[in-house]
Amino acid sequence: MRCVKCPDKAVIELRRHHSPFCKPHFIEYFENQVERAVRRQGMLSPDDRIMVAVSGGKDSLTLWYVLNRMGYNTTGLHIHLGIGEYSDASYDATLAFAKQHDLEVTTVDLSKTYGMNVPDLSKALRRVACSGCGLSKRYIMNKEAHERGFDVVATGHNLDDEAATLMGNVLHWQMGYLARQAPVLEATTEKLVKKVKPLYTVTERETAAYALLHGIDYVEEECPNAFGAKSLLYKDALNRIELESPGAKHQFLLQFFENARPRLEVGADEHELRDCAICGQATTTEVCAFCRMWQQAKRRVEQKEERRQLREAEAAAPTT
Amino acid sequence: MKVIIRNPKRREVELEGKGWRVQDVLKHLDLNPESVLVMRAGELLTRDEHVKTEDTIEVLSAISGG
Ligand code: SF4
Numbered sequence: 001m002r003c004v005k006c007p008d009k010a011v012i013e014l015r016r017h018h019s020p021f022c023k024p025h026f027i028e029y030f031e032n033q034v035e036r037a038v039r040r041q042g043m044l045s046p047d048d049r050i051m052v053a054v055s056g057g058k059d060s061l062t063l064w065y066v067l068n069r070m071g072y073n074t075t076g077l078h079i080h081l082g083i084g085e086y087s088d089a090s091y092d093a094t095l096a097f098a099k100q101h102d103l104e105v106t107t108v109d110l111s112k113t114y115g116m117n118v119p120d121l122s123k124a125l126r127r128v129a130c131s132g133c134g135l136s137k138r139y140i141m142n143k144e145a146h147e148r149g150f151d152v153v154a155t156g157h158n159l160d161d162e163a164a165t166l167m168g169n170v171l172h173w174q175m176g177y178l179a180r181q182a183p184v185l186e187a188t189t190e191k192l193v194k195k196v197k198p199l200y201t202v203t204e205r206e207t208a209a210y211a212l213l214h215g216i217d218y219v220e221e222e223c224p225n226a227f228g229a230k231s232l233l234y235k236d237a238l239n240r241i242e243l244e245s246p247g248a249k250h251q252f253l254l255q256f257f258e259n260a261r262p263r264l265e266v267g268a269d270e271h272e273l274r275d276c277a278i279c280g281q282a283t284t285t286e287v288c289a290f291c292r293m294w295q296q297a298k299r300r301v302e303q304k305e306e307r308r309q310l311r312e313a314e315a316a317a318p319t320t
Numbered sequence: 321m322k323v324i325i326r327n328p329k330r331r332e333v334e335l336e337g338k339g340w341r342v343q344d345v346l347k348h349l350d351l352n353p354e355s356v357l358v359m360r361a362g363e364l365l366t367r368d369e370h371v372k373t374e375d376t377i378e379v380l381s382a383i384s385g386g
Pocket residue numbers: 081083118129130131133134223224225226385386
């Protein structure tokens with residue numbers, strides 16, 4: 001197979017664009033896609049201080065690499081989640097990448113800063129790990145960016161991530177989530193930092209290829225909690241459709257952003273924002289969801305400890 | 321020909337016979353070409369490439385969850 005732009009041999013074929021590309025032309029294509037998304041959606045300005053959320057996986061490291069290459073002023077934010085070997089490997093990959101490319105990185109250790117890692121949090125709440133993890137990541141990202149004076153937070157969500165989220169939201173007709181799903185979320189108050197997803201027009205496969213071609217050393221290992229996740233089911237379903245009808249996946253997502261979502265915004269309930277009574281971050285309720293979750297988790301742990309002490313005391317008491 | 325499927329769970333498969341193309345290998349292993357990348361000696365291969373009996377190819381799933 002030959003490159004669509006030159007006589008060289010192709011290294012990857014993008015059926016959705018009817019285009020096989022050689023290495024240099026694929027890289028050019030990929031970077032153009034990101035640049036166009038950033039420009040069209042007004043994601044970033046040249047003088048913005050950008051916080052890039054980096055997990056150590058292919059998407060976030062590729063995003064960081066590309067933004068840096070485009071000349072943006074970036075700092076990485078890595079959250080150590082305490083999920084066994086996976087988190088250690090992710091931390092190492094992030095720091096090694098930062099060092100190799102001479103980039104600044106800030107790290108937050110969930111357990112050191114908030115008292116529990118993701119597995120403990122999940123056990124205390126008796127909820128799947130992803131719910132506490134996702135909420136914590138979103139909260140910490142915004143808080144760190146706000147407190148450190150960043151203009152925008154960039155995340156590595158790609159076309160497949162967004163299309164899978166859209167599919168989940170449509171299957172359950174989550175109107176509130178649908179209205180809020182977007183490549184750019186503007187800062188609605190001073191405490192909510194702008195969020196952008198510069199990779200939303202490139203697929204996961206394209207991102208992986210870009211990372212491989214640049215020798216980006218990402219964590220191939222998956223979070224153990226990801227197995228069985230609904231997002232994987234949706235991605236698989238979408239890729240089966242894509243195989244039979246190339247371009248279907250990006251049509252599904254991009255047409256939603258262009259045509260469907262703008263109609264949803266009207267009427268989507270706009271709650272008034274106020275400061276969380278505990279942490280001061282912006283929220284629609286008296287205490288924000290993050291603080292409520294941590295309060296509950298800590299209460300559960302305390303109760304468990306009290307019960308344990310009671311049992312111990314009973315066991316130690318002399319029997320008559 | 322040896323096929324190493326790198327992730328999410330690493331496994332190796334030995335395929336007999338000649339005349340395999342990348343797309344036939346994927347079809348045989350029931351892997352979706354939209355979800356994976358195929359490599360030989362660190363180079364990406366398109367679906368029409370022929371794989372020789374003595375070759376080792378690697379399949380990398382591009383899909384991550386979470
Ligand atoms: S899969 Fe779930 S637990 Fe693992 S990092 Fe993602 S959100 Fe967190």
